[in-house]
Amino acid sequence: MELGKYSMGIGDRFSHQGKAQLAAIFLADRHGVDITPVWNKSHREHRIIGTQPARVRAEADAAVQKLLWNKSYFVDADHINLSNVDMFLESSDFFTLDVADFIGKTPDPKELDAFVRSCREYTGQIGIEGIDDPLHAWQEDILRVGEKFLFAIREAGNIYRYIAARKGEGNFITEVSFDESNEPQKPIELLFILRALAREGVPVRTIAPKFTGRFNKGVDYVGDVEQFTREFNDDIAVIRWAVQQFELPSDLKLSIHSGSDKFSLYGPIHEALVRFDAGVHLKTAGTTWLEELIGLASAGTDSLEVAKDIYSQALDHYEELCDPYATVIDIDPARLPTVEQVRAWSGADFVCALCHDPTCEQYNPHFRQMLHLSYKIAAQMGRRFIDALEGHEAVIAEHVTENLFERHIKPVFIGPA
Numbered sequence: 001m002e003l004g005k006y007s008m009g010i011g012d013r014f015s016h017q018g019k020a021q022l023a024a025i026f027l028a029d030r031h032g033v034d035i036t037p038v039w040n041k042s043h044r045e046h047r048i049i050g051t052q053p054a055r056v057r058a059e060a061d062a063a064v065q066k067l068l069w070n071k072s073y074f075v076d077a078d079h080i081n082l083s084n085v086d087m088f089l090e091s092s093d094f095f096t097l098d099v100a101d102f103i104g105k106t107p108d109p110k111e112l113d114a115f116v117r118s119c120r121e122y123t124g125q126i127g128i129e130g131i132d133d134p135l136h137a138w139q140e141d142i143l144r145v146g147e148k149f150l151f152a153i154r155e156a157g158n159i160y161r162y163i164a165a166r167k168g169e170g171n172f173i174t175e176v177s178f179d180e181s182n183e184p185q186k187p188i189e190l191l192f193i194l195r196a197l198a199r200e201g202v203p204v205r206t207i208a209p210k211f212t213g214r215f216n217k218g219v220d221y222v223g224d225v226e227q228f229t230r231e232f233n234d235d236i237a238v239i240r241w242a243v244q245q246f247e248l249p250s251d252l253k254l255s256i257h258s259g260s261d262k263f264s265l266y267g268p269i270h271e272a273l274v275r276f277d278a279g280v281h282l283k284t285a286g287t288t289w290l291e292e293l294i295g296l297a298s299a300g301t302d303s304l305e306v307a308k309d310i311y312s313q314a315l316d317h318y319e320e321l322c323d324p325y326a327t328v329i330d331i332d333p334a335r336l337p338t339v340e341q342v343r344a345w346s347g348a349d350f351v352c353a354l355c356h357d358p359t360c361e362q363y364n365p366h367f368r369q370m371l372h373l374s375y376k377i378a379a380q381m382g383r384r385f386i387d388a389l390e391g392h393e394a395v396i397a398e399h400v401t402e403n404l405f406e407r408h409i410k411p412v413f414i415g416p417a
Ligand SMILES: [Zn+2]
Pocket: 079, 177, 179, 180, 257, 258
Protein backbone atom coordinates (compact mmCIF):
# COMPACT_ATOMS: atom_id res chain seq x y z
CA MET A 1 0.00 0.00 0.00
CA GLU A 2 1.91 2.99 -1.31
CA LEU A 3 0.59 6.36 -0.24
CA GLY A 4 3.40 8.15 -2.04
CA LYS A 5 5.34 11.22 -1.05
CA TYR A 6 2.48 13.65 -1.62
CA SER A 7 -1.11 12.84 -0.90
CA MET A 8 -4.21 14.90 -0.48
CA GLY A 9 -7.38 14.39 1.48
CA ILE A 10 -10.26 15.33 -0.80
CA GLY A 11 -13.83 14.11 -0.58
CA ASP A 12 -16.99 16.08 -0.15
CA ARG A 13 -20.06 16.13 2.00
CA PHE A 14 -22.52 15.02 -0.65
CA SER A 15 -20.35 12.73 -2.77
CA HIS A 16 -21.00 14.69 -5.95
CA GLN A 17 -17.57 16.23 -6.67
CA GLY A 18 -15.37 13.17 -6.99
CA LYS A 19 -14.61 13.80 -10.64
CA ALA A 20 -14.07 17.54 -10.19
CA GLN A 21 -11.64 16.83 -7.36
CA LEU A 22 -9.78 14.15 -9.25
CA ALA A 23 -9.52 16.57 -12.18
CA ALA A 24 -7.40 18.82 -9.94
CA ILE A 25 -5.08 15.90 -9.16
CA PHE A 26 -4.82 15.28 -12.90
CA LEU A 27 -3.76 18.89 -13.43
CA ALA A 28 -0.97 18.34 -10.89
CA ASP A 29 0.01 15.21 -12.78
CA ARG A 30 0.26 17.26 -15.94
CA HIS A 31 2.63 19.61 -14.07
CA GLY A 32 4.80 16.63 -13.21
CA VAL A 33 3.69 16.35 -9.57
CA ASP A 34 2.40 13.01 -8.29
CA ILE A 35 -0.32 13.32 -5.68
CA THR A 36 -2.27 10.37 -4.33
CA PRO A 37 -5.93 11.27 -3.88
CA VAL A 38 -7.56 10.13 -0.65
CA TRP A 39 -11.29 10.54 -0.34
CA ASN A 40 -11.99 11.19 3.29
CA LYS A 41 -15.15 11.64 5.26
CA SER A 42 -15.28 11.61 9.01
CA HIS A 43 -17.68 9.73 11.19
CA ARG A 44 -18.91 13.13 12.34
CA GLU A 45 -19.81 14.14 8.77
CA HIS A 46 -21.58 10.86 8.12
CA ARG A 47 -23.56 11.24 11.33
CA ILE A 48 -24.52 14.84 10.64
CA ILE A 49 -25.60 14.16 7.06
CA GLY A 50 -26.94 10.65 7.59
CA THR A 51 -24.75 8.95 4.99
CA GLN A 52 -22.87 5.64 4.96
CA PRO A 53 -19.15 5.16 4.22
CA ALA A 54 -19.99 2.93 1.24
CA ARG A 55 -21.03 6.06 -0.61
CA VAL A 56 -17.57 7.56 -0.38
CA ARG A 57 -16.11 4.37 -1.80
CA ALA A 58 -18.64 4.45 -4.63
CA GLU A 59 -17.85 8.11 -5.34
CA ALA A 60 -14.10 7.45 -5.43
CA ASP A 61 -14.40 4.34 -7.60
CA ALA A 62 -16.75 6.09 -10.02
CA ALA A 63 -14.48 9.12 -10.41
CA VAL A 64 -11.44 6.89 -10.94
CA GLN A 65 -13.23 4.84 -13.57
CA LYS A 66 -14.72 7.80 -15.36
CA LEU A 67 -11.45 9.74 -15.59
CA LEU A 68 -9.31 6.64 -16.12
CA TRP A 69 -7.03 7.31 -13.14
CA ASN A 70 -4.56 4.43 -13.12
CA LYS A 71 -2.50 5.29 -10.04
CA SER A 72 -3.33 4.52 -6.45
CA TYR A 73 -6.09 6.17 -4.42
CA PHE A 74 -7.57 5.59 -1.02
CA VAL A 75 -10.74 6.00 1.01
CA ASP A 76 -10.08 7.36 4.48
CA ALA A 77 -12.22 6.59 7.53
CA ASP A 78 -11.46 9.96 9.01
CA HIS A 79 -11.48 10.61 12.76
CA ILE A 80 -12.67 7.21 13.83
CA ASN A 81 -12.38 5.33 17.10
CA LEU A 82 -13.45 1.95 18.47
CA SER A 83 -17.05 3.06 18.92
CA ASN A 84 -17.62 3.69 15.21
CA VAL A 85 -14.91 1.95 13.20
CA ASP A 86 -17.11 -1.03 12.29
CA MET A 87 -19.15 0.84 9.72
CA PHE A 88 -15.94 1.82 7.86
CA LEU A 89 -14.20 -1.57 7.76
CA GLU A 90 -15.62 -2.70 4.45
CA SER A 91 -15.21 0.46 2.38
CA SER A 92 -12.01 2.05 3.73
CA ASP A 93 -8.36 1.27 3.19
CA PHE A 94 -7.06 4.26 5.13
CA PHE A 95 -7.96 4.83 8.78
CA THR A 96 -7.41 7.98 10.80
CA LEU A 97 -7.32 6.89 14.41
CA ASP A 98 -8.45 9.91 16.40
CA VAL A 99 -7.20 9.64 19.95
CA ALA A 100 -7.31 13.32 20.90
CA ASP A 101 -10.05 12.66 23.46
CA PHE A 102 -7.76 10.27 25.30
CA ILE A 103 -4.95 12.76 25.84
CA GLY A 104 -4.35 13.37 29.52
CA LYS A 105 -6.00 10.17 30.75
CA THR A 106 -3.92 8.38 33.35
CA PRO A 107 -1.84 5.52 31.91
CA ASP A 108 -1.10 2.29 33.68
CA PRO A 109 1.76 3.14 36.11
CA LYS A 110 3.78 0.06 35.11
CA GLU A 111 3.53 0.94 31.43
CA LEU A 112 4.45 4.51 32.16
CA ASP A 113 7.49 3.40 34.06
CA ALA A 114 8.56 1.02 31.29
CA PHE A 115 8.10 3.77 28.71
CA VAL A 116 10.23 6.25 30.63
CA ARG A 117 12.93 3.63 31.11
CA SER A 118 12.86 2.79 27.41
CA CYS A 119 13.59 6.43 26.62
CA ARG A 120 16.61 6.70 28.87
CA GLU A 121 19.08 6.90 26.00
CA TYR A 122 17.24 9.97 24.72
CA THR A 123 17.67 12.13 27.78
CA GLY A 124 19.72 15.31 27.64
CA GLN A 125 20.52 16.96 24.35
CA ILE A 126 19.21 15.23 21.26
CA GLY A 127 21.12 16.21 18.14
CA ILE A 128 18.84 15.93 15.12
CA GLU A 129 19.97 16.87 11.66
CA GLY A 130 18.01 19.81 10.34
CA ILE A 131 17.15 21.31 13.72
CA ASP A 132 19.15 24.41 14.52
CA ASP A 133 18.45 24.60 18.26
CA PRO A 134 19.06 21.07 19.58
CA LEU A 135 16.11 19.55 21.42
CA HIS A 136 16.46 18.67 25.09
CA ALA A 137 14.57 16.21 27.20
CA TRP A 138 15.07 15.42 30.86
CA GLN A 139 13.58 12.46 32.59
CA GLU A 140 10.76 14.57 33.99
CA ASP A 141 9.93 15.82 30.47
CA ILE A 142 9.68 12.26 29.24
CA LEU A 143 7.56 11.36 32.24
CA ARG A 144 5.26 14.28 31.45
CA VAL A 145 4.86 13.20 27.82
CA GLY A 146 4.11 9.68 29.01
CA GLU A 147 1.54 10.89 31.53
CA LYS A 148 -0.14 12.99 28.89
CA PHE A 149 -0.06 10.73 25.83
CA LEU A 150 0.59 7.12 26.78
CA PHE A 151 -3.06 6.29 27.40
CA ALA A 152 -4.04 7.81 24.04
CA ILE A 153 -1.30 5.89 22.25
CA ARG A 154 -2.42 2.66 23.86
CA GLU A 155 -5.88 3.47 22.51
CA ALA A 156 -4.40 4.01 19.03
CA GLY A 157 -2.86 0.54 19.41
CA ASN A 158 -6.23 -0.91 20.39
CA ILE A 159 -7.94 0.59 17.35
CA TYR A 160 -5.11 -0.42 15.04
CA ARG A 161 -5.17 -4.03 16.25
CA TYR A 162 -8.94 -4.14 15.94
CA ILE A 163 -8.78 -3.06 12.30
CA ALA A 164 -5.77 -5.27 11.52
CA ALA A 165 -7.56 -8.33 12.92
CA ARG A 166 -10.40 -7.72 10.47
CA LYS A 167 -8.72 -6.33 7.36
CA GLY A 168 -5.33 -7.97 7.74
CA GLU A 169 -2.06 -6.22 8.49
CA GLY A 170 -0.62 -4.35 5.53
CA ASN A 171 -3.99 -3.96 3.85
CA PHE A 172 -4.60 -0.39 4.96
CA ILE A 173 -2.86 2.87 5.75
CA THR A 174 -2.78 4.01 9.36
CA GLU A 175 -2.91 7.62 10.40
CA VAL A 176 -2.93 8.76 14.02
CA SER A 177 -4.48 12.13 14.75
CA PHE A 178 -4.20 14.42 17.73
CA ASP A 179 -5.22 17.56 15.89
CA GLU A 180 -8.57 18.12 17.57
CA SER A 181 -7.09 18.64 21.00
CA ASN A 182 -6.80 21.82 22.98
CA GLU A 183 -3.04 22.24 23.13
CA PRO A 184 -0.47 21.96 20.35
CA GLN A 185 2.15 19.22 20.51
CA LYS A 186 5.70 20.49 20.37
CA PRO A 187 8.38 18.74 18.27
CA ILE A 188 9.94 17.21 21.39
CA GLU A 189 6.55 15.80 22.34
CA LEU A 190 6.11 14.46 18.82
CA LEU A 191 9.43 12.67 19.20
CA PHE A 192 8.31 10.77 22.28
CA ILE A 193 4.84 10.21 20.87
CA LEU A 194 6.51 8.46 17.93
CA ARG A 195 8.63 6.47 20.35
CA ALA A 196 5.49 5.32 22.14
CA LEU A 197 3.68 4.50 18.88
CA ALA A 198 6.64 2.40 17.78
CA ARG A 199 6.61 0.55 21.12
CA GLU A 200 2.89 0.04 20.73
CA GLY A 201 3.48 -1.57 17.33
CA VAL A 202 1.37 0.89 15.34
CA PRO A 203 2.79 1.16 11.79
CA VAL A 204 1.87 4.80 11.51
CA ARG A 205 2.23 6.26 8.00
CA THR A 206 0.81 9.72 8.60
CA ILE A 207 0.60 11.60 11.87
CA ALA A 208 -1.51 14.66 12.52
CA PRO A 209 -0.30 16.63 15.48
CA LYS A 210 -2.07 19.76 16.55
CA PHE A 211 0.18 22.53 15.28
CA THR A 212 0.64 25.79 17.06
CA GLY A 213 -1.95 28.45 16.19
CA ARG A 214 -5.54 28.12 15.00
CA PHE A 215 -6.47 25.84 12.09
CA ASN A 216 -10.01 26.98 11.71
CA LYS A 217 -12.21 25.31 9.13
CA GLY A 218 -12.22 26.90 5.70
CA VAL A 219 -10.27 30.04 6.56
CA ASP A 220 -6.66 31.13 6.76
CA TYR A 221 -4.31 30.29 9.61
CA VAL A 222 -4.52 32.44 12.70
CA GLY A 223 -1.27 32.56 14.62
CA ASP A 224 2.43 33.19 14.47
CA VAL A 225 3.57 32.04 11.00
CA GLU A 226 7.24 32.16 11.99
CA GLN A 227 6.69 29.92 14.98
CA PHE A 228 4.59 27.55 12.88
CA THR A 229 7.33 27.42 10.26
CA ARG A 230 10.00 26.58 12.84
CA GLU A 231 7.87 23.86 14.41
CA PHE A 232 6.83 22.42 11.06
CA ASN A 233 10.48 22.15 10.00
CA ASP A 234 11.42 20.64 13.35
CA ASP A 235 8.54 18.16 13.15
CA ILE A 236 9.76 16.95 9.76
CA ALA A 237 13.30 16.60 11.10
CA VAL A 238 12.01 14.71 14.15
CA ILE A 239 10.02 12.34 11.96
CA ARG A 240 13.00 11.63 9.72
CA TRP A 241 15.14 10.93 12.76
CA ALA A 242 12.47 8.85 14.53
CA VAL A 243 11.93 6.65 11.46
CA GLN A 244 15.59 5.56 11.76
CA GLN A 245 15.79 5.38 15.54
CA PHE A 246 12.49 3.67 16.26
CA GLU A 247 12.14 1.63 13.07
CA LEU A 248 8.90 3.24 12.01
CA PRO A 249 7.59 2.96 8.41
CA SER A 250 10.08 4.72 6.18
CA ASP A 251 7.43 6.81 4.43
CA LEU A 252 5.97 8.25 7.65
CA LYS A 253 4.99 11.87 7.10
CA LEU A 254 2.97 14.70 8.58
CA SER A 255 -0.74 15.03 7.93
CA ILE A 256 -2.22 18.50 8.03
CA HIS A 257 -5.87 18.54 9.04
CA SER A 258 -8.18 21.45 8.36
CA GLY A 259 -5.52 21.95 5.73
CA SER A 260 -7.58 23.84 3.20
CA ASP A 261 -7.38 27.60 2.86
CA LYS A 262 -4.25 28.06 5.01
CA PHE A 263 -2.83 30.40 2.40
CA SER A 264 -0.30 32.11 4.65
CA LEU A 265 1.28 28.74 5.51
CA TYR A 266 1.56 27.22 2.06
CA GLY A 267 4.77 29.05 1.16
CA PRO A 268 6.59 27.96 4.33
CA ILE A 269 5.19 24.42 4.02
CA HIS A 270 6.39 24.12 0.44
CA GLU A 271 9.85 25.41 1.39
CA ALA A 272 10.12 22.91 4.24
CA LEU A 273 9.10 20.02 1.98
CA VAL A 274 11.75 21.04 -0.53
CA ARG A 275 14.38 21.60 2.15
CA PHE A 276 13.94 18.12 3.61
CA ASP A 277 12.78 16.40 0.45
CA ALA A 278 9.85 15.36 2.63
CA GLY A 279 6.30 14.30 1.85
CA VAL A 280 3.05 15.49 3.34
CA HIS A 281 -0.63 14.62 3.47
CA LEU A 282 -2.94 17.62 3.22
CA LYS A 283 -6.62 17.26 4.16
CA THR A 284 -8.86 19.69 2.36
CA ALA A 285 -12.31 18.13 2.12
CA GLY A 286 -14.25 20.97 3.70
CA THR A 287 -13.31 23.59 1.16
CA THR A 288 -15.14 21.75 -1.61
CA TRP A 289 -18.52 22.11 0.08
CA LEU A 290 -17.97 25.87 0.13
CA GLU A 291 -17.18 25.79 -3.58
CA GLU A 292 -20.51 24.06 -4.10
CA LEU A 293 -22.19 27.00 -2.39
CA ILE A 294 -20.18 29.49 -4.43
CA GLY A 295 -21.21 27.67 -7.58
CA LEU A 296 -24.85 27.70 -6.54
CA ALA A 297 -24.78 31.39 -5.62
CA SER A 298 -23.26 32.32 -8.95
CA ALA A 299 -25.35 30.00 -11.11
CA GLY A 300 -28.79 31.59 -11.03
CA THR A 301 -31.74 32.93 -9.06
CA ASP A 302 -33.15 29.64 -7.80
CA SER A 303 -29.86 28.19 -6.72
CA LEU A 304 -28.91 31.50 -5.07
CA GLU A 305 -32.11 31.16 -3.04
CA VAL A 306 -31.00 27.68 -1.97
CA ALA A 307 -27.69 29.11 -0.73
CA LYS A 308 -29.46 31.95 1.10
CA ASP A 309 -31.94 29.58 2.71
CA ILE A 310 -29.08 27.45 3.98
CA TYR A 311 -27.52 30.48 5.64
CA SER A 312 -30.77 31.67 7.11
CA GLN A 313 -31.61 28.28 8.61
CA ALA A 314 -28.04 27.85 9.81
CA LEU A 315 -28.36 30.97 11.93
CA ASP A 316 -31.44 29.46 13.57
CA HIS A 317 -29.33 26.43 14.54
CA TYR A 318 -26.18 28.31 15.42
CA GLU A 319 -25.19 26.44 18.57
CA GLU A 320 -26.16 23.00 17.35
CA LEU A 321 -23.95 23.49 14.27
CA CYS A 322 -20.99 25.02 16.11
CA ASP A 323 -20.78 22.54 18.98
CA PRO A 324 -19.13 19.59 17.18
CA TYR A 325 -16.50 21.93 15.73
CA ALA A 326 -15.61 23.95 18.82
CA THR A 327 -11.83 23.42 18.56
CA VAL A 328 -11.66 24.29 14.86
CA ILE A 329 -13.82 27.40 14.38
CA ASP A 330 -13.77 31.01 15.58
CA ILE A 331 -16.97 32.77 14.66
CA ASP A 332 -17.83 36.17 16.06
CA PRO A 333 -21.65 36.25 15.88
CA ALA A 334 -21.58 40.05 15.91
CA ARG A 335 -19.79 40.00 12.56
CA LEU A 336 -22.18 37.69 10.81
CA PRO A 337 -24.47 39.42 8.31
CA THR A 338 -28.15 39.33 9.24
CA VAL A 339 -30.63 37.26 7.28
CA GLU A 340 -32.20 40.49 5.98
CA GLN A 341 -28.86 41.70 4.66
CA VAL A 342 -28.14 38.42 2.94
CA ARG A 343 -31.65 38.26 1.45
CA ALA A 344 -30.93 41.56 -0.29
CA TRP A 345 -27.62 40.36 -1.77
CA SER A 346 -27.06 39.59 -5.43
CA GLY A 347 -25.31 36.38 -6.40
CA ALA A 348 -22.09 38.36 -6.79
CA ASP A 349 -22.47 39.81 -3.26
CA PHE A 350 -22.94 36.34 -1.84
CA VAL A 351 -19.92 35.02 -3.72
CA CYS A 352 -17.70 37.94 -2.65
CA ALA A 353 -18.59 37.51 1.01
CA LEU A 354 -17.99 33.76 0.84
CA CYS A 355 -15.10 33.37 -1.58
CA HIS A 356 -11.79 33.06 0.23
CA ASP A 357 -10.09 36.08 -1.29
CA PRO A 358 -8.52 37.92 1.65
CA THR A 359 -7.85 40.95 -0.55
CA CYS A 360 -11.55 41.39 -1.30
CA GLU A 361 -13.23 43.96 0.93
CA GLN A 362 -16.51 42.07 1.03
CA TYR A 363 -14.91 38.79 2.13
CA ASN A 364 -16.26 37.80 5.55
CA PRO A 365 -14.45 34.91 7.31
CA HIS A 366 -17.23 34.65 9.91
CA PHE A 367 -19.82 34.16 7.19
CA ARG A 368 -17.53 31.64 5.52
CA GLN A 369 -16.98 29.60 8.69
CA MET A 370 -20.69 29.69 9.47
CA LEU A 371 -21.48 28.28 6.06
CA HIS A 372 -18.71 25.74 6.47
CA LEU A 373 -20.69 24.24 9.33
CA SER A 374 -24.03 24.46 7.55
CA TYR A 375 -23.89 21.34 5.44
CA LYS A 376 -26.28 19.72 7.88
CA ILE A 377 -28.94 22.19 6.75
CA ALA A 378 -28.26 21.32 3.11
CA ALA A 379 -28.59 17.64 4.00
CA GLN A 380 -31.96 18.33 5.62
CA MET A 381 -33.14 20.10 2.48
CA GLY A 382 -32.84 16.74 0.76
CA ARG A 383 -33.88 16.70 -2.88
CA ARG A 384 -34.06 20.47 -3.25
CA PHE A 385 -30.36 20.82 -2.50
CA ILE A 386 -29.25 17.76 -4.47
CA ASP A 387 -31.30 18.87 -7.48
CA ALA A 388 -29.60 22.26 -7.34
CA LEU A 389 -26.17 20.59 -7.18
CA GLU A 390 -26.97 18.34 -10.09
CA GLY A 391 -28.64 21.09 -12.10
CA HIS A 392 -25.51 23.23 -11.93
CA GLU A 393 -22.92 20.51 -12.02
CA ALA A 394 -20.70 22.09 -14.66
CA VAL A 395 -20.39 25.50 -12.96
CA ILE A 396 -19.76 23.92 -9.58
CA ALA A 397 -17.20 21.46 -10.94
CA GLU A 398 -15.22 24.33 -12.43
CA HIS A 399 -15.08 26.07 -9.04
CA VAL A 400 -14.14 22.84 -7.23
CA THR A 401 -11.29 21.98 -9.59
CA GLU A 402 -9.91 25.48 -9.79
CA ASN A 403 -10.00 25.99 -6.03
CA LEU A 404 -8.13 22.76 -5.35
CA PHE A 405 -5.58 23.22 -8.07
CA GLU A 406 -4.88 26.96 -8.09
CA ARG A 407 -5.16 27.70 -4.38
CA HIS A 408 -4.01 24.46 -2.79
CA ILE A 409 -2.04 22.14 -5.05
CA LYS A 410 -0.02 24.89 -6.72
CA PRO A 411 1.30 26.67 -3.63
CA VAL A 412 1.82 23.51 -1.51
CA PHE A 413 3.10 20.93 -3.98
CA ILE A 414 4.30 22.82 -7.04
CA GLY A 415 5.57 26.02 -5.49
CA PRO A 416 6.04 29.51 -6.86
CA ALA A 417 6.20 29.75 -10.64
ZN1 LIG B 1 -8.90 16.50 11.69
